[in-house]
Amino acid sequence: MSNEPGFLYVVATPIGNLEDFSIRARRILAEVDLIAAEDTRHSARLLSHYGILTPVTAFHEHNEHEKAQDLVNQLSHGKQLALISDAGTPLVSDPGYRLVRAAHIAGIRVIPVPGPCAAVAALSVSGLPSDRFAFEGFPPAKSTARRTWLEAMVNEPRTLIFYESPHRIVESLADMVSVFGETRDAVYARELTKQFETVRPASLGELARWVSQDSHQQLGEIVILVHGARADEEAARADAERIVRILLKSLPVSQAAAVAAELSGRKKNELYELALSLKKSPE
Numbered sequence: 001m002s003n004e005p006g007f008l009y010v011v012a013t014p015i016g017n018l019e020d021f022s023i024r025a026r027r028i029l030a031e032v033d034l035i036a037a038e039d040t041r042h043s044a045r046l047l048s049h050y051g052i053l054t055p056v057t058a059f060h061e062h063n064e065h066e067k068a069q070d071l072v073n074q075l076s077h078g079k080q081l082a083l084i085s086d087a088g089t090p091l092v093s094d095p096g097y098r099l100v101r102a103a104h105i106a107g108i109r110v111i112p113v114p115g116p117c118a119a120v121a122a123l124s125v126s127g128l129p130s131d132r133f134a135f136e137g138f139p140p141a142k143s144t145a146r147r148t149w150l151e152a153m154v155n156e157p158r159t160l161i162f163y164e165s166p167h168r169i170v171e172s173l174a175d176m177v178s179v180f181g182e183t184r185d186a187v188y189a190r191e192l193t194k195q196f197e198t199v200r201p202a203s204l205g206e207l208a209r210w211v212s213q214d215s216h217q218q219l220g221e222i223v224i225l226v227h228g229a230r231a232d233e234e235a236a237r238a239d240a241e242r243i244v245r246i247l248l249k250s251l252p253v254s255q256a257a258a259v260a261a262e263l264s265g266r267k268k269n270e271l272y273e274l275a276l277s278l279k280k281s282p283e
Helices: 025-033 038-051 064-076 097-104 118-126 145-153 166-180 204-213 232-247 252-263 268-280
Strands: 007-011 032-035 056-058 082-086 108-114 133-137 158-163 185-192 197-205 222-228
Touching: 007 025, 007 064, 007 133, 025 108, 025 185, 038 056, 038 268, 064 082, 064 097, 064 158, 082 252, 097 108, 118 158, 118 185, 118 197, 118 222, 118 252, 145 166, 145 197, 158 166, 166 204, 166 222, 166 268, 185 204, 197 204, 252 268
Parallel strands: 007 082, 007 108, 032 056, 032 082, 133 158
Antiparallel strands: 158 222, 185 197, 185 222
């Protein structure tokens, strides 16, 4: 083995269409000593397609903590390694940061080999503001936790980008409608670069109804993009909160929410949740 440390390459792979694989990425994967892959069986199809015979080791969320140090030890002894995920750019909602961090600490050079990323691909064709955006990954699995998580983003002005799994997409969209409102602009991007690619801009309410009624749209890899809060929306929410605070001084939660809904034109259940939270922490 070399006395000089090796390099760790972080290599992006196609998210669907195998032609979206750079010449450089193919060369690197063919030249390194070892490829650390999230799912070796999944990656085997890509590597076989391009005739890449480099040994592969499994590196995923369940063994990342233990495996990272072993890989860093190999790098420290001159091995050249590449990190890939199932699809797209590693570390974007995928394991790997512990390995990259450990490599940096050990003084090993970490080299990006850029390429496809579903979040960025979806943003580029969404028609939503792209100068500022927030990638939020996968929402929590349970509805109560998911709504609380989404509620924290209600006034976020940046375009929001989420991933979601097929078996939770209907419920997740319903919660987004409940939290962000039916009229909030959004985009549904599914199976990007694949045969059944879908990119549909519409209001959140329309998207939620469409997906719930079409089982085909409940399959595959899904990205949801939500327009950030506009200044007038933030002002309207602030005004509704002011009304609720005043009413809570003399009315119980349910009545305060009902009166506030009538005065502000906002949904009663939205204001009921707001009133509950204000009651628990009035300041």
